[in-house]
Amino acid sequence: MAEQKKITIQPAKPGDAALVLEFIKGLADYEKLTDEVVATEDNIHESLFGPDANAEAYLAYHENEAVGCAIFCQHYSTYSGRSSLYLEDIFVLPEWRAHGVGRELMAYGAGLAQSRGYPRMEWSVLDWNEPAIGFYENLGAERLEGWYIYRLSGDALERLKPTD
Numbered sequence: 001m002a003e004q005k006k007i008t009i010q011p012a013k014p015g016d017a018a019l020v021l022e023f024i025k026g027l028a029d030y031e032k033l034t035d036e037v038v039a040t041e042d043n044i045h046e047s048l049f050g051p052d053a054n055a056e057a058y059l060a061y062h063e064n065e066a067v068g069c070a071i072f073c074q075h076y077s078t079y080s081g082r083s084s085l086y087l088e089d090i091f092v093l094p095e096w097r098a099h100g101v102g103r104e105l106m107a108y109g110a111g112l113a114q115s116r117g118y119p120r121m122e123w124s125v126l127d128w129n130e131p132a133i134g135f136y137e138n139l140g141a142e143r144l145e146g147w148y149i150y151r152l153s154g155d156a157l158e159r160l161k162p163t164d
Contacts, residue, residue: 017045023069087123
């Protein structure tokens with residue numbers, strides 16, 4: 001394992017929307033999904049810091065350099081009757097992987113979940129992303145069997161409207 005370097009985690013500030021968007025684009029590039037990124041600095045700012053903010057971002061720093069980012073939101077489970085923390089995205093700059101950055105971001109998220117009384121933290125991962133899967137399993141995370149993620153968007157979302 002590579003040498004551990006001192007990493008600090010800080011909440012993103014309103015002036016960090018462009019930086020958060022850079023990390024989002026870095027993740028999309030890694031996942032070969034760059035064509036799906038339609039987010040702008042303005043709507044990232046609104047989502048994180050606007051009056052109806054519905055997500056929160058945390059940046060990992062080594063000294064004054066931002067080297068990773070995690071974005072969380074609240075998720076609700078009807079079965080438990082409680083909220084949980086959902087990790088929407090986590091991204092560490094390639095040159096900073098294996099330096100403990102991802103682990104620090106995940107640990108910070110776990111601490112957020114615990115401090116809020118949430119019973120769990122959840123996320124999804126692409127089935128081909130073996131490095132991430134191994135990383136998560138090394139943290140003690142379990143893969144949920146029997147569940148698929150579905151999405152309605154575009155024309156399908158537009159077509160599905162309530163009947164009058």
